[in-house]
Amino acid sequence: xxxxxxxxxxxxxxxxxxxxxxxxxxxxxxxxxxxxxxxxxxxxxxxxxxxxxxxxxxxxxxxxxxxxxxxxxxxxxxxxxxxxxxxxxxxxxxxxxxxxxxxxxxxxxxxxxxxxxxxxxxxxxxxxxxxxxxxxxxxxxxxxxxxxxxxxxxxxxxxxxxxxxxxxxxxxxxxxxxxxxxxxxxxxxxxxxxxxxxxxxxxxxxxxxxxxxxxxxxxxxxxxxxxxxxxxxxxxxxxxxxxxxxxxxxx
Amino acid sequence: xxxxxxxxxxxxxxxxxxxxxxxxxxxxxxxxxxxxxxxxxxxxxxxxxxxxxxxxxxxxxxxxxxxxxxxxxxxxxxxxxxxxxxxxxxxxxxxxxxxxxxxxxxxxxxxxxxxxxxxxxxxxxxxxxxxxxxxxxxxxxxxxxxxxxxxxxxxxxxxxxxxxxxxxxxxxxxxxxxxxxxxxxxxxxxxxxxxxxxxxxxxxxxxxxxxxxxxxxxxxxxxxxxxxxxxxxxxxxxxxxxxxxxxxxxxxxxxxxxxxxxxxxxxxxxxxxxxxxxxxxxxxxxxxxxxxxxxxxxxxxxxxxx
Ligand SMILES: Nc1ncnc2c1ncn2[C@@H]1O[C@H](COP(=O)(O)OP(=O)(O)OP(=O)(O)O)[C@@H](O)[C@H]1O
Ligand SMILES: [Mg+2]
Numbered sequence: 295x296x297x298x299x300x301x302x303x304x305x306x307x308x309x310x311x312x313x314x315x316x317x318x319x320x321x322x323x324x325x326x327x328x329x330x331x332x333x334x335x336x337x338x339x340x341x342x343x344x345x346x347x348x349x350x351x352x353x354x355x356x357x358x359x360x361x362x363x364x365x366x367x368x369x370x371x372x373x374x375x376x377x378x379x380x381x382x383x384x385x386x387x388x389x390x391x392x393x394x395x396x397x398x399x400x401x402x403x404x405x406x407x408x409x410x411x412x413x414x415x416x417x418x419x420x421x422x423x424x425x426x427x428x429x430x431x432x433x434x435x436x437x438x439x440x441x442x443x444x445x446x447x448x449x450x451x452x453x454x455x456x457x458x459x460x461x462x463x464x465x466x467x468x469x470x471x472x473x474x475x476x477x478x479x480x481x482x483x484x485x486x487x488x489x490x491x492x493x494x495x496x497x498x499x500x501x502x503x504x505x506x507x508x509x510x511x512x513x514x515x516x517x518x519x520x521x522x523x524x525x526x527x528x529x530x531x532x533x534x535x536x537x538x539x540x541x542x543x544x545x
Numbered sequence: 546x547x548x549x550x551x552x553x554x555x556x557x558x559x560x561x562x563x564x565x566x567x568x569x570x571x572x573x574x575x576x577x578x579x580x581x582x583x584x585x586x587x588x589x590x591x592x593x594x595x596x597x598x599x600x601x602x603x604x605x606x607x608x609x610x611x612x613x614x615x616x617x618x619x620x621x622x623x624x625x626x627x628x629x630x631x632x633x634x635x636x637x638x639x640x641x642x643x644x645x646x647x648x649x650x651x652x653x654x655x656x657x658x659x660x661x662x663x664x665x666x667x668x669x670x671x672x673x674x675x676x677x678x679x680x681x682x683x684x685x686x687x688x689x690x691x692x693x694x695x696x697x698x699x700x701x702x703x704x705x706x707x708x709x710x711x712x713x714x715x716x717x718x719x720x721x722x723x724x725x726x727x728x729x730x731x732x733x734x735x736x737x738x739x740x741x742x743x744x745x746x747x748x749x750x751x752x753x754x755x756x757x758x759x760x761x762x763x764x765x766x767x768x769x770x771x772x773x774x775x776x777x778x779x780x781x782x783x784x785x786x787x788x789x790x791x792x793x794x795x796x797x798x799x800x801x802x803x804x805x806x807x808x809x810x811x812x813x814x815x816x817x818x819x820x821x822x823x824x825x826x827x828x829x830x831x832x833x834x835x836x837x838x839x840x841x842x843x844x845x846x847x848x849x850x851x
Contacts (some may be wrong), residue, residue, distance in 0.1 A: 307647075
């Protein structure tokens with residue numbers, strides 16, 4: 295267990311030492327989205343009865359920040375270690391692939407949740423958001439960051455150069471998170487795009503997370519939990535298989 | 546340190562093969578290193594030394610054959626094998642996020658050691674790193690980074706230590722203190738395997754040597770036997786007058802800087818040579834006998850093998 299805690303500690307220390315970029319910067323980005331979108335749309339859009347657009351936006355922004363940062367943490371840590379070569383420091387000791395997986399994923403979740411909490415705290419200045427179902431909220435926060443942490447490990451292992459990782463981020467993670475109902479309810483979309491959104495797992499993360507705040511959502515939270523839970527198990531299993539095989543890590 | 550059943554080899558490599566695409570980097574390597582040995586793995590660039598070490602360390606997977614560290618298979622029983630092994634990698638790598646001490650503590654943790662500061666301090670003292678303990682790795686010079694790599698490999702007091710060119714880019718002073726430290730570890734029972742291109746290091750330190758060429762072991766013997774395998778010794782003479790009697794012309798090798806160099810097959814030939822010089826009225830001003838060194842052996846073996 296000491297080995298696992300050490301790897302987790304190292305991963306946490308790594309992002310904490312550069313918290314300016316890894317925590318503060320994403321909080322500011324989310325704040326900018328909030329300022330701009332709520333300024334433009336507050337007067338025109340009401341998604342759920344009694345919920346103002348700014349309040350509607352906050353859970354989505356918090357979740358989006360959590361997901362993007364969870365992904366960024368594990369993927370950038372791994373690719374940096376691979377490119378600088380210091381990944382050998384983790385490959386030489388008797389760390390098991392389960393310990394490796396657990397530490398990277400947990401650190402990713404922690405970074406995501408720290409950023410998400412930061413975004414939420416800052417938004418309190420704009421509007422008060424109710425928290426009706428905290429357990430649902432926590433469940434989606436954990437599972438959502440877990441999925442992205444695992445995806446980040448996969449991307450970090452697969453990518454051999456920074457631009458490959460950037461491609462993964464720009465062509466997969468960004469579209470999935472932006473086209474997931476962060477800024478709108480999918481009921482406002484044309485039927486075709488509504489149907490497409492239902493194949494986006496991030497939609498369920500955001501929707502379920504939002505249910506934790508307002509007690510209303512586009513789909514039933516149980517369905518969202520099931521989808522996100524299945525994604526989490528499937529991606530974790532895939533990541534473990536990759537790590538166990540030594541794919542791209544042990545030649 | 547802990548003793549392991551003495552008949553157990555520290556390292557055992559059996560029919561090891563490794564391909565990189567079309568390149569057959571290891572072509573059936575067999576090797577055994579006994580506990581307590583100070584062993585050198587020599588060979589030209591690209592011979593496969595690092596590849597062999599990587600397989601032992603679990604950084605690479607063999608295509609065929611198997612490898613064990615103190616009886617533990619490096620694939621099936623990887624956790625035990627890695628716990629017993631300390632590897633100094635050839636590439637100069639470091640983690641720019643941490644200081645020297647943080648790096649060493651983290652490395653200890655990976656090996657399951659929590660409070661390891663006494664040993665960390667001892668290793669740092671021996672590698673002359675104490676005044677750099679709180680410096681960020683990024684700010685260290687290349688040689689300093691190399692010392693940290695050595696320290697990292699030793700945090701868990703591994704019974705088997707492999708050093709892949711630990712003295713490349715390291716100044717004379719550290720080279721001496723590093724080897725003194727490694728020698729002490731060897732005397733305490735640690736098995737040492739090193740690669741180096743400074744053959745005099747291998748000659749003075751190692752009791753046994755394997756030479757690799759293009760993925761094959763082309764020589765494997767004690768250092769003494771390898772040195773004896775080159776029979777040629779050379780006699781360097783400064784003569785007055787500076788010429789050789791006709792009978793000695795046949796053993797002349799070269800004539801430069803005022804020295805006549807003669808090949809000496811065996812010591813028994815020395816006496817007649819001197820007698821011939823005396824009878825020709827030639828007087829010896831200076832004389833030295835050069836012993837073959839490991840470099841001669843290396844060049845001969847590499848030239849001969851395939
Ligand atoms: N990851 C890799 N991919 C492709 N080829 C490789 C890889 N690693 C090593 N090789 C090749 O395998 C051969 C053996 O390399 P290796 O690094 O083991 O040599 P070495 O004996 O350590 O040489 P040196 O003295 O230069 O360190 C070389 O031809 C090298 O180019
Ligand atoms: Mg090498």
